Amino acid sequence: MRVLMQFGGCFLLGLVMAVLLLGGLMFAGAFGVIELWLFTGKPLASLALWALPGGFWQGLTGLVDAARNAALRSFLELCAALGQGALLLAAGFYRLWYRRAGGGQ
Numbered sequence: 001m002r003v004l005m006q007f008g009g010c011f012l013l014g015l016v017m018a019v020l021l022l023g024g025l026m027f028a029g030a031f032g033v034i035e036l037w038l039f040t041g042k043p044l045a046s047l048a049l050w051a052l053p054g055g056f057w058q059g060l061t062g063l064v065d066a067a068r069n070a071a072l073r074s075f076l077e078l079c080a081a082l083g084q085g086a087l088l089l090a091a092g093f094y095r096l097w098y099r100r101a102g103g104g105q
Contacts, residue, residue, distance in 0.1 A: 007094050014089030018082050041081030045073060048080075 025034050049057070049067045057066035066072050 003098075006098055007090060010093040010097070011086055011090040013093060014086035015082065017089050018085040021085070022082065037085070038077050038081050040084055041077040041079070044080040044084070045076035048076060049073065 022034065022037075025031075025037075049072075054065070054067065057072070058064060060066075061069075061072060063069050063072065
């Protein structure tokens, strides 16, 4: 349980850092980098829209054909890209703080 709490804290910090990084990239006008980052979320968003039933998406969003809605797809791509970035940062933070010093065992 302690390991899950530690990794959850690292993930939360990674998510905050990813959102701040996205804001910094937007402020700097680096939209090409943002497009590349969002491109990493496309496969996971497409998989979620394909694998989960249409009734789930309709109940969640209120859209009849949610899998074909461009706005929903774009939002899912953003969430997936932010989540992947946060997960990478969380893994680094966890390794830095808990695994290197042997504090996770």
